[in-house]
Amino acid sequence: MSETFPYLKSAGKAQFVDRHVRKAGELLQQRESASVTLLGAPLSKSSISHSGALLAPTTIRTMLHSYSTYSIEEEIELDDIQIADLGDICMHPTDIIGSQSRIYETVSAVTEKYPDSLFVLLGGDHSVSYPSIKGFSTKKGAVGVIQFDAHHDLRNLEDGGPTNGTPFRSLVESGVMKGEHLVQIGIRDFSNSKPYSDFAKEHGVKVYTMKEVASMSISSIVKESVACLKNKVDAIYISVDMDVLDQAFAPGCPAIGPGGMDSATLLEAIMLLGKEEMVQGMDIVEIDPTLDFRDMTSRVAAHVILTFLKGKKKAQLL
Amino acid sequence: MSETFPYLKSAGKAQFVDRHVRKAGELLQQRESASVTLLGAPLSKSSISHSGALLAPTTIRTMLHSYSTYSIEEEIELDDIQIADLGDICMHPTDIIGSQSRIYETVSAVTEKYPDSLFVLLGGDHSVSYPSIKGFSTKKGAVGVIQFDAHHDLRNLEDGGPTNGTPFRSLVESGVMKGEHLVQIGIRDFSNSKPYSDFAKEHGVKVYTMKEVASMSISSIVKESVACLKNKVDAIYISVDMDVLDQAFAPGCPAIGPGGMDSATLLEAIMLLGKEEMVQGMDIVEIDPTLDFRDMTSRVAAHVILTFLKGKKKAQLL
Amino acid sequence: MSETFPYLKSAGKAQFVDRHVRKAGELLQQRESASVTLLGAPLSKSSISHSGALLAPTTIRTMLHSYSTYSIEEEIELDDIQIADLGDICMHPTDIIGSQSRIYETVSAVTEKYPDSLFVLLGGDHSVSYPSIKGFSTKKGAVGVIQFDAHHDLRNLEDGGPTNGTPFRSLVESGVMKGEHLVQIGIRDFSNSKPYSDFAKEHGVKVYTMKEVASMSISSIVKESVACLKNKVDAIYISVDMDVLDQAFAPGCPAIGPGGMDSATLLEAIMLLGKEEMVQGMDIVEIDPTLDFRDMTSRVAAHVILTFLKGKKKAQLL
Amino acid sequence: MSETFPYLKSAGKAQFVDRHVRKAGELLQQRESASVTLLGAPLSKSSISHSGALLAPTTIRTMLHSYSTYSIEEEIELDDIQIADLGDICMHPTDIIGSQSRIYETVSAVTEKYPDSLFVLLGGDHSVSYPSIKGFSTKKGAVGVIQFDAHHDLRNLEDGGPTNGTPFRSLVESGVMKGEHLVQIGIRDFSNSKPYSDFAKEHGVKVYTMKEVASMSISSIVKESVACLKNKVDAIYISVDMDVLDQAFAPGCPAIGPGGMDSATLLEAIMLLGKEEMVQGMDIVEIDPTLDFRDMTSRVAAHVILTFLKGKKKAQLL
Amino acid sequence: MSETFPYLKSAGKAQFVDRHVRKAGELLQQRESASVTLLGAPLSKSSISHSGALLAPTTIRTMLHSYSTYSIEEEIELDDIQIADLGDICMHPTDIIGSQSRIYETVSAVTEKYPDSLFVLLGGDHSVSYPSIKGFSTKKGAVGVIQFDAHHDLRNLEDGGPTNGTPFRSLVESGVMKGEHLVQIGIRDFSNSKPYSDFAKEHGVKVYTMKEVASMSISSIVKESVACLKNKVDAIYISVDMDVLDQAFAPGCPAIGPGGMDSATLLEAIMLLGKEEMVQGMDIVEIDPTLDFRDMTSRVAAHVILTFLKGKKKAQLL
Amino acid sequence: MSETFPYLKSAGKAQFVDRHVRKAGELLQQRESASVTLLGAPLSKSSISHSGALLAPTTIRTMLHSYSTYSIEEEIELDDIQIADLGDICMHPTDIIGSQSRIYETVSAVTEKYPDSLFVLLGGDHSVSYPSIKGFSTKKGAVGVIQFDAHHDLRNLEDGGPTNGTPFRSLVESGVMKGEHLVQIGIRDFSNSKPYSDFAKEHGVKVYTMKEVASMSISSIVKESVACLKNKVDAIYISVDMDVLDQAFAPGCPAIGPGGMDSATLLEAIMLLGKEEMVQGMDIVEIDPTLDFRDMTSRVAAHVILTFLKGKKKAQLL
């Protein structure tokens, strides 16, 4: 607004403003130093099936503008957290492996430049986790991963190269991380094949199926998971494949199905993990906004980010 | 049907009729005296964001035709309840404040003409609750309000006038009701700002967040809420903002998000409230049928009405 | 509205009213005597493929409320035309042949009771035209039919009984009308099989393909069609299968395709036919509102009705 | 693929193949002898309201291709189960009763030819259960039925013939089964009329409403149900009307509503029933893929089939 | 991009860039001096029926990014045109008349600050044209208006105030412009009422119905229109209500119908008008992106803007 | 069907069959020798923007089942044409260039094995035309191409490799064909950049813009195009990018816009080209079924194939 044109706002910004409300989306700024860094990896040509997950970074950011910075449940205000929105990694139109290398190089550089910041990556499909965790590891040392997913993502690499079905296989086979440094929560019936469940077992991956999520409390699972990694690794990275949720709660994932987690359970897990100092990185993947209903799945993603920060703040880690 | 044309029914009414089934929608009639009065307030130009909630009164009524009058769970038949469908309040195309006055005047006249009837208002956005509760209060005396909502709706009135974000602020500031006569159930993280949570505290508003809904039983919350109001007010009015439900259960509200109530919990609360003699009014707001999926949210609304009546009948109040 | 409740209108009727605008939908009234009778035949279980055409009578009537009664092009006001909306014929849930008999009996009774009125039937799928034309013929004598359609609808009856692919075969085979009293306009490539085109030829059906519609003017085709029937029959009935239109103009028909008529051409034909005194009946069929986009196809149907009346009025036949 | 064209696969089959993954859909083959037989009954013209349930057999089969054959929760691999996909029963376009007879005759012949196989029927609307259970009974002797449904489906047959509202009335009235051999689980408020609940009572039908599902454990209900039938019948048939699920979990049923079961509960019940030797037949009905969101409801159906087989295998019955 | 992060682009900007392609959207910049000024008036609460036209300014701008700056037909490159995107006018949530005043004040100030620039306003509904043309007139002197519309928009102001049905009535009645300075092109049958057609006649409004558009060439109509205004006014303003197009070509307008213009005809008219020096202002209104299919209607709007500039450039006026 | 199960058809095939109707889809068979070969290239990861064109081969084949084999306009029956449906080329999940090589190798082998057959390729995005035409050329000698497209597709290869924006640049630069052997019909304003129009000019590409399509007859354009190529090449290949059509007629292309061709014009062009003996190959590209409305664009594609064969048959070339 200017004196000449008191009612004009820049294009697309002419929404109603309530002076007392701070939108969560406003936390994301292009800034130099920050306690949290966030960037998008808009890659989904690497998916086995047709996927529009490349569009999720934009949608999740937009959804952050639908929510505020205040947790009434914990009476925690996030508005003093500085998040550097580093933008999105530009992908190559016809070179998928090249695009994955760009993710690795960028995450590696980010972790180098912001060694003390929390790291958040918005996918993209799950293939982005291999280069992201590899890049994250360059500075962090041994990294443990807690993966929320209906699927192992431990497929062989011969049949189709580094797809969204292979990131943890790539990490284990390339030696970036050990199988026993991987915890998988939410693995589901009829969504995986026996040979890959066997691979998980053989490599010491800790697996919690939905049956266990239903019978144990999520807080016990989180506690066990962190305990299992704590003394073995230097940092923990959470990889949130949104299809860990039941299709009723995350209708916008490519590989939906019944019998999954509800969103309250996932958010509880995320807050508990946020409270752990070792948990320093996170990615959120497998949201295809073209398939979603009213961006419900990206709305959950926005809450995952905010709830993670709430956990950090509650534990005075931020 | 006539003798000449035995198969003709009036336009749009040629559906199959089962002689043993009574549709809930048939309870609504244009009649003079009734134990329940119902009317629509098709106003949503008052919403902060674009909203088609003006269309909800029609959709909710239509949905009542998809359900029957019989509760098998309680073995209660509602078919002898007389509901006067007073119709919809005509809104002014370009005068929003004027439209809200029409709501006030109409509700006031309804409460005057039908002093002993239960009152049900179908919004519209939440802005309708200010004139509705104000009108309801003219005859009823001190009114306590139990609000189901993800949001406080206690925004300041300076920034945008009486919108769907301000009804309870208006009520408190105009002296129609006291802050301590307001109970809010289902208030959610990242959906409100601290200044308005502070306002609630300062004015003695009783707030149950979703964390409390998850940890306490809904029956305890309802019991506490009624107990807290019972001796202070002359009548209780329930204001049901459908966005109190999780987005999976009420996909058709403008401000959807994860982490909300499920519909069974809301319906249990409504039945318990129905059983209270002091609860004499209700509004259902913030359903935008243009955003909904298969009118799911209006279907819940239809069940809210029927469950309220079931509660009344179970307590022999109807 | 009443004195007590000056702003209340009956449920669903609280729209803005401009005192100078007459909606076309208001012409339809339940009345005893009328110059036009209209009724719905909500039958589409008779369709070869899954069809929601049963819903079209309601949608077309609703669309008539989106348009006015005034033709500025011809400076003709339709507001003094009396249309008796006789309602819809009630269909049997599991007896399709029985439902078709109900159509026959009803149309027969309507033509008897209103011998001097124009007759309009809203389908339903095209199977309704057989009982409708049969009923129409009981009083009218020899009836000629001008059918707008991409398809012959002359399929054999052995393979599936009286479906939406057979009405004109039924009429010819049952002797209700002769093949040479049938004119088909808009028949399209790759939408019919040779045996049925041969049947048309053998029975003297006059066929104008889309190639002829494209190369001749529509007014010549209409003129020829009427001339061809005029001396042979006592009355002419127009059967408008909306799939005569290109899929761009009528996206809501079950059997859409490219290469069809545009809506201006169809409307011109209808006005020219309206000007003919012998044209006394019409049906509009094959609109499936569940497949349509924004009720576009029902909007064209509403214009077909109004344009027909405009033609009548222009020729001072109404 | 051939030597000349190493990259060609037959039309529509050129998807990525992971050598270690077996799709559940591959279990379905056209084969002569099998431990499970499956067929489709694509009939929904018999529905009271407009229904596209005829399309469900195709959609459910397609969804089976989205899931694998392995249950990680029970460490059970289904890939050695032989399912004979007998195809779909061809329906008559205009003779609904005739179509139902075709179902009866086919199921009867299937039970005769495959007396020792488990039987799975994919509807279609619920009207298919009458001819299916009648056919199933011809060889099996006295059949008990456990029906998952929001509705009794005990409507009178006079008003509309054998629709999707009448299958169990038909079975009881025709003497195919006794009322006390019928268990109904999930019956819901405002979804049934009193006269039909009375009919259920009078005929000894065992009814578990949603209130009981919510208050008892599903395993107790299943245990009681089986116990109640075990000594009275020769075989048990499960009839799964998907609308037993809450609208959030099964958005694609014609008669959706709030307050229903969640999918995890239904799947648990199905596994427990699968473990019972007497349970030898199943149908899945009332899924309308044209109304569904991302085939969610058919995805649940695919899991119902797989979970049933998992139960069988766990109990070493397969 | 930076040296540290060579692949990062700012959020949402990581699309592929072809070095030889200039997107039309890039012409819009926030700049001080410019030959064209453009701004949005996101107002549609003033609409008679529910309308999301407030969202169109954003959508139209986005669509300009889908097209280039080059006209191959005329071999004209627009990339040296400077467009100042002044942003959007902030609307008041509950004061519609106040919002319209803001439009008037802003347009008035824009015309004052940029007296020599072409002016483009993106609505919003058609109500914005009254304040816009009034503001445009403050500096320009007598303004003639060429309106493309299916409707007169000459409704009375008593029944509902200044809605999208009244802008030209307001202009004429308030004396901002004379009736004879208004040309209406594309007025359609059954879309207007006789009293308003009479009003047009009485006030000397020049009206071309669709019948005339179909029978005359659009270039003659444009020529006549300009000739009719040229000597009477100081500047000409084009008001493009997108519903002048047939529903097949502009499916995203609130008031769609058959029998309208095709987009090629509209674009030809716009280019011819662009070539006229007197034509100095334009608005584009009545696009509701929530109703549209794939933003087709906003895509036409983008072409209207570019084609207008092409005309200007062809006539060397820019 | 068998004797035991007279009503069973194999899964998904239980549709109604009319003994006198031959579906166009039935022409496609897996056979050894044929006068026409058809195959799918389900590749769209090569697209600049997100594209689901990989799904088009399946959709187009399905649409062929919605149409018959008979042209009533020309009284030509196609049912004796033998089309070998060779299936689809299997694409690599993460190696786009490798996938394009598979297209080249397959088309090359097909042209070798079926030297006298007409060749039809179903894309995929437009990137498939480079390997397809290159493969087609290996046996055919000098190939001329007539491209229907809104876009030149002559982008540079440096910025993003071989995308859907570059096929004709690749062909010209790699020497597979000369620029003067390329004719482009339907090129549109604001859909191309000047440098690429200049490239077309410099390399002798013959360009017909939409302005020329509108002012010349399509038959003259086709005649000129063929004449221009006839003496210079050994065979002609038609490349049909469906976005040559106006968005109203082909709503399912990724790059839609106004001002394009209508489908009747395209089909006329195709028939005329079919009649030319030199025209021996064709591809149809850029249909994204996930964006389409009711598969309209794939329906046009089905008609393009059938109309091409109609032309061949009319000229007695088949």
Ligand SMILES: [Ca+2]
């Ligand atoms: Ca994953």
Ligand SMILES: [Ca+2]
């Ligand atoms: Ca997953």
Ligand SMILES: [Ca+2]
């Ligand atoms: Ca609220």
Ligand SMILES: [Ca+2]
């Ligand atoms: Ca709320």
Ligand SMILES: [Ca+2]
């Ligand atoms: Ca027909």
Ligand SMILES: [Ca+2]
């Ligand atoms: Ca037809």
Ligand SMILES: [Ca+2]
């Ligand atoms: Ca049922």
Ligand SMILES: [Ca+2]
């Ligand atoms: Ca049911």
Ligand SMILES: [Ca+2]
């Ligand atoms: Ca207008």
Ligand SMILES: [Ca+2]
């Ligand atoms: Ca208009």
Ligand SMILES: [Ca+2]
């Ligand atoms: Ca192209």
Ligand SMILES: [Ca+2]
């Ligand atoms: Ca193109």
